[in-house]
Amino acid sequence: MTATTHPAPPTLGARGRWTVLAVCCLSMFLVGLDTTIVNVGLPAIGRGLDADTRRLEWIVDAYTLVLASLLISSGALADRFGRRRVFQSGLAVFGAASLLCALAPSADVLVAARALQGVGASMLSPVALAIVVNAMPDPRERAQAIGVWASVFGLSMAAGPVTGGALLAHLDWRALFWINAPVIAAALLLSAVFVPESRATRARRLDLPGQLLLMVALAVVVGVLIEGPRIGWTSPAALTGYACGAAAAAALVRVESRRREPLMDLRLFGRPVFSGAVVGAVAVFVALSTTLLLNTLYSQHTRGWTPLAAGVATLPLAVGATVCAPWAGRLVGRTGPRPPLLLAGGFITVGGLCLVRLTPHTSVLLLLTAYAFIGIGFGFANAPLTNTAVNGLPPARAGVAGAITSTARQLGSALGIALAGGLVTDAGPAELAHASRPGWLLVAACGILLLLVAQVSRSKKEVTEGPAPRAASPGRARRRTASPRTAPAPGWER
Secondary structure (H helix, E strand, O other): OOOEEOOOOOOOOHHHHHHHHHHHHHHHHHHHHHHHHHHHOHHHHHHHHOOOHHHHHHHHHHHHHHHHHHHHHHHHHHHHHOHHHHHHHHHHHHHHHHHHHHHOOOHHHHHHHHHHHHHHHHOOHHHHHHHHHHHOOOHHHHHHHHHHHHHHHHHHHHHHHHHHHHHHHHOOOOHHHHOHHHHHHHHHHHHHHHOOOOOOOEEOOOOHHHHHHHHHHHHHHHHHHHHHHHHOOOOHHHHHHHHHHHHHHHHHHHHHHHOOOOOOOHHHHHOHHHHHHHHHHHHHHHHHHHHHHHHHHHHHHHOOOOHHHHHHOOHHHHHHHHHHHHHHHHHHHHHOOHHHHHHHHHHHHHHHHOOOOOOOOOOHHHHHHHHHHHHHHHHHHHHHHHHHHHOOOOHHHHHHHHHHHHHHHHHHHHHHHHHHHHHHOOOOOOOHHHHOHHHHHHHHHHHHHHHHHHHHOOOHHHHHHOOOOOOOOHHHHHHHHHOOOOOOOOOOOO
C-alpha cells in the first residue's frame, strides 16, 4: 500500500476538545475494565468451565496478547483510513466478542472469544489517544488531557476487580461480559455525534511482515512463561519455544531495520527518553497485573473471602490511581515527567516491599496500605510515561505513538499475569502466601526500575530550553561558524 496524503482536520473549540476527550475516555474505560474485571472472577470461571490455573491465565492473556500485538498496526490503519472510522469498528468488534464471551460453553471457546475482544480493543486504545492528542494542540492542555485520560484508564484497571466482585455477588461470571453492552452502545452513539474524523497528514504503509513477527515473538515469550511450570523449563518443548522466540525477535529487528516505513522505527529506541518511557510502561503494568492476580488468588483461596470482598480490598488501589493520575498530569505540564516518575517509583517499591513477608494471617491493614501505595504509584506513572512517549514522535504519527505506549502497557499486563501465575500455579491454599512472595519482590523491582527511568527523563527546563551548551575552544567555534548546520526540527527530541 502506498502512502496517502490527507488534509489536516479543523480546529475544535475548547468545549469540543474536552467533549472529544470525554468520549475517548469512555472507550478507554471499557478497554481497561476488561483487562482486569476478569481477574476477580477467575475462581468462578474455573469452577463453571472446569478450567485449571494455566487455562485461567490464558483467559486473561489471550486478550492482552492479541491487544498488544495489533496495537501498532491499528494505529497505522487509523492514521490512513480515519481515526473515527477505525474507532467505531473497534467498538463493534469488541461488542460482538463480548457477547461470545458471555455465551461461551467451554474454556477453549472463552479463550478464543477473549482473543477476538483483543482485536476490537486494539482499535480503541491507540486511536483514542491519537484523537485526544490531535484535538489538543497546546502542549500544556495536552499534558492535562493525558492526565485525565490516564486517570480514567487507571481507574478502569483498578476498578475492574471491584466491579467484578459486585457483579459476582448477585450474578454468575457471564455478567462480567454482559456489562459491556450498554457502554459500547453509548460510545458508538457519542462518537458518531461528537468525534470529528481525522487522519494523519501522511499515512504510512502497513508492515505485514513486521506485524506477523511481532505477534509470534510476543505469543512465544508469554506462552512459554505460562506453560513452563507444566512442560518443564528445560524440556524439549520449552527449549524449542526459547529458540523460536529468539529467532522471531532477531528477524523482527532485521526486517524492521531494512523497511522504509517499518511497523516500529527501531531508531526511536536509541533515544533514552523514548525507550525509557516504553520500559517504564512495561514495568508499571507488570506491577499492576501481578498485584491484582495475587490479590485475587490469595484473598479467595487462602483467606476464603468472597469475590466482592476481594474486589473491595483493591479499593485503596483504585482510589490512589484515580486521585493521583490528574495530579500527575498537572505536574508534567508544570515540571516535566521526572518528579511524578520519582514519586511513582518510590510508592510502588514501598508497596511491594510491604508484602514480601506475606502469610495467611497478614494484617488486613497492611494489605490495604500496600495496595494504596501501589495505586498511588500507578496513578503518578501513567501520565508522564504516556506524555513522554507521545512527544517522542512527530504529531502526524500520533496513532503510532499511542500504539507503542499501549503495546508496552499490554505487554506488561501479559507478562505480569504469566510471571505471577507461574509462581503460584501448583500452590495450594496453605502454601499460596509463601509462594507469592517472589511476586511482591517483582513488584518492588518494577518500582526501582521506574526510579531509574526517571533519571533519563527530562525536566521541564530541559524540554523547553534544551540541554546546556558545552564550552567549545576558539578553533572549534571558528569551524562551526564557517560550516553552519541545519538545526533539528523542534519537538522531535522531546
